[in-house]
Amino acid sequence: MRIVWSILLGIGLLAPAFGQQGDLQLALLKYRGGGDWYADPTALPNMARFVNEELEMNLNPDYATVDAGSPELFNYPFVHITGHGNILFTDEEAKNLRQYLISGGFLYIDDNYGLDKFIRPAMKKVFPELSFIELPFEHPIYQQPYAFPNGLPKIHEHDGKAPQGFGLIYEGRVVCFYTYETDITDGWEDAEVHNNAPEKRQQALQMGANIIQYAFTQ
Numbered sequence: 001m002r003i004v005w006s007i008l009l010g011i012g013l014l015a016p017a018f019g020q021q022g023d024l025q026l027a028l029l030k031y032r033g034g035g036d037w038y039a040d041p042t043a044l045p046n047m048a049r050f051v052n053e054e055l056e057m058n059l060n061p062d063y064a065t066v067d068a069g070s071p072e073l074f075n076y077p078f079v080h081i082t083g084h085g086n087i088l089f090t091d092e093e094a095k096n097l098r099q100y101l102i103s104g105g106f107l108y109i110d111d112n113y114g115l116d117k118f119i120r121p122a123m124k125k126v127f128p129e130l131s132f133i134e135l136p137f138e139h140p141i142y143q144q145p146y147a148f149p150n151g152l153p154k155i156h157e158h159d160g161k162a163p164q165g166f167g168l169i170y171e172g173r174v175v176c177f178y179t180y181e182t183d184i185t186d187g188w189e190d191a192e193v194h195n196n197a198p199e200k201r202q203q204a205l206q207m208g209a210n211i212i213q214y215a216f217t218q
Contacts (some may be wrong), residue, residue, distance in 0.1 A: 004183060026212075027076035029107075030067050031122075032093075035085030041110050042136040043188035044080060049207045050188075051212050055145060068093035073100045078215050079107050082185050084114035087122045096123045101126070101168075101175040104213035109178040110185040113158050121157065123168065123176065132166035132178055141165070141214045146206040153198065153203035156183035177211060184208060 026044045026063035031037050039125020051057045066072050066079065069092050073079065078099075081087070089097065101107060109119055120132065135141060142148040142165075152163035163182035167174040186194050196204070 006211060023060065024058065025064050025076060027064040027079045029081045030065050030081050031081065031087045031089065032122040033086035033088035033092050033118065034113065034126070035087045035118065037083050039082050039084065040185045040189050041081040042190045042193065043185040046190065047108055047188045047205065047208045047212070051209050055209060055213060069096045077105060077144045078212060079105065081107065081109040082112050084112050085118065087115065087118045089122050089125055098126045103169055107176040108211055109176065112183060112186065116180060127168055127170065130168050130170065132168060135165050137168050141210055144210060146210055148207060152184070153207055154182055154190045155204050161208050
């Protein structure tokens with residue numbers, strides 16, 4: 001990642017142990033507005049285990065929960081938002097999230113069906129000057145380590161729409177990736193939660209591995 005964690009450590013924005021092997025941890029963003037930020041509770045642990053096994057990473061399988069306005073946000077290189085309902089950021093939360101992202105952090109948002117009309121204005125508050133741009137299928141996020149030549153896999157069907165992947169691009173870097181009309185993270189959950197076909201669940205996990213590797217290496 002572009003973020004220089006040692007510099008952030010030096011100015012007190014990271015916990016002292018962060019960056020040591022095994023200490024890298026995915027985080028779930030807790031937000032205001034009444035939406036179910038806590039949806040898909042088994043998703044991030046399963047995703048961490050998958051990339052540890054398949055990509056030989058060393059993520060902590062226990063994810064953290066962090067508020068948008070908390071200084072602890074800077075402890076985590078990869079933060080995730082999901083849910084079905086309303087999401088609101090205060091001015092201070094939007095400012096904190098923006099600083100996190102322009103400093104090199106990465107935000108992955110998955111619409112769990114119903115989030116779209118709320119997440120767009122919420123992120124516009126974070127980056128008034130940016131709009132979500134659909135990433136082309138040849139974008140690196142679809143190419144490594146698993147190839148998705150037709151873009152995002154479709155995990156759940158809702159409206160008969162094709163899945164789409166959008167990015168917020170700040171100074172040439174994708175700081176936020178947003179998946180729509182697919183329910184990728186439902187496919188990360190324990191197999192019995194949604195009864196996804198094994199091949200769908202594998203596609204979801206592989207796409208998740210692409211997102212994580214991209215976030216850590218772009």
